[in-house]
Amino acid sequence: MTAPASPGLVTDTLIMTRRGFAHWARRPGAVATELIFPVMMLVMFVYFLGGGLAVEGGDYEDFLVPGILALTMAFGLEGTMVALTQDVERGLLDRFRSLPIVPSSFLVARSVIDMISSAASLLVMLVAGLLVGWRWHEGPVSALAAVGLLLLLRLAMLWAGIWLGLLAGRPELVQTIQILVWPVAFLSSVFTSPSTMPGWLGAIAEWNPMSATAAAVRDLFGNPSWASDAWAADHALLLAVAWPVLLLAVFVPLALHRWARLSDH
């Protein structure tokens, strides 16, 4: 019996995406843990450390919430990488590739699933932020623009995760990445002002893509920003767009190249 020709990318992607929803329905505990982890970080920093951190121009939570939002989006890299690595390792990707589907639907579905879960995570974080006393002061358009920038960063990290997941194919590299994201996270303006860091470290922190998104989101929410005279801090909005676009320009071709190379190994 011959299976019918593929009706196209959209249908295949929808079927693949439904698989992601089925995973969530099967593992509500894991989903909850994923959603709660950034909230826990927020609570820890606001209540455990925030009291000891004197910041000029506002309350610590007003600095922190936009920072943790950017951090959560960047850390999404891990989730994408883990999901992809599992499919590669279990041979599931091979089975998908032997099916009469549009091959790229697998990658598009991964993107859709992860973007939906990140949007949900963002919503939970915003509510948690409101609960710890954070507020936004600009209009809904600015707020939506902030959310847009955050999701743009997530999309860039998603494709970095796809590339790394295809590259690794095994869980070992995932663990390495899960450790390495931490220094990258702290070497940014997420938790504290880069001007308090040793000079050259501070300069790197200013240029961290996470810092750019965090600073731009602070602006758009009308939250205070760290005092800084660095060029990167002055042009946060520009960098918050430019960084993810640049990362996408690098990682999408890398991921697609790796995808095409699956047929050679």
Added chain:
Amino acid sequence: MTDAIAVTALSKTFGDRPALDGLDLTVAQGTVHGVLGPNGAGKTTAVRILTTLLRPTGGSASVAGHDVLRDPAAVRRRIGLVGQHAALDEGLDGRQNLDLFGRLHHLGARAAAHRAQELLERFSLADTGRMPVGRYSGGMRRRLDLAAGLITRPDVLFLDEPTTGLDPRGRGEVWEAVRSLAGEGTTVLLTTQYLEEADHLAGRVSVLDGGRRVAEGTPDELKARTGADRIDVVVRDAAQLTAAAAVVGAAVRAAHPVTDPDRRLVSAPVSDRMAALTATLRALEAAGIAAEDIALRRPTLDEVFLHLTGTAPRKDPA
């Protein structure tokens, strides 16, 4: 009628290591074809090329009348693949897995659900259809994996070492499933490391070694060339080993009995088991050679290779 699988001078090189080195293979429609070989012989590489997962370095291959390079989409619509490792979504239950693969084969929602139920029943998995695959036993996984390869009743089904790691019961279940498929007209290409498995299932067998076909025939033809069974004689006195080899060889009419001085062993192929045993016992007694142990057994894969190729199988160092 076109051949279900036609492979000509197929080669594949990983870095500078050749995995396939000019493989020729033809499989007639509606037959079960065994591909027998040790680890590293190129069996899996061949299956991966034929199922469009891997691009060959050279040569050509077509499956169900479609070239794997020029029209991979047409090939994918006509094949089922059951790889070495159960390729299942462990986060879903058995039914959800089959449903997913059915939908990805573009069966409608109802047709996919119906087919999933049918296959769960056929592979005795209906009771556990709602259990996440992560909790399945090895045999259950293998059965579900096989079911997933049969969603669309493929024209050509590829089974890559389908019984590796299964207990005898699980192996029996897989064998039965393959036989009943063959009865329905599906062409099956089955790779295996076990001569016995190829013997049970396949109408024809290609023997692979070092990325090439080194022999092909029906299992009976191959066995006739290798000697179906072997007799092993362990002598008490190592000094009598050479004499014993000559005596045993003459008794069972084997040209070249194999000797292993470390184990004081003489081994020779036999055609008639009981006659060979009696003749060997009598001949040893007449020659005054004391035996410590005498046994009849099936040939090992190594011996099959030795007889077919004159060399031991090349072992993959990896």
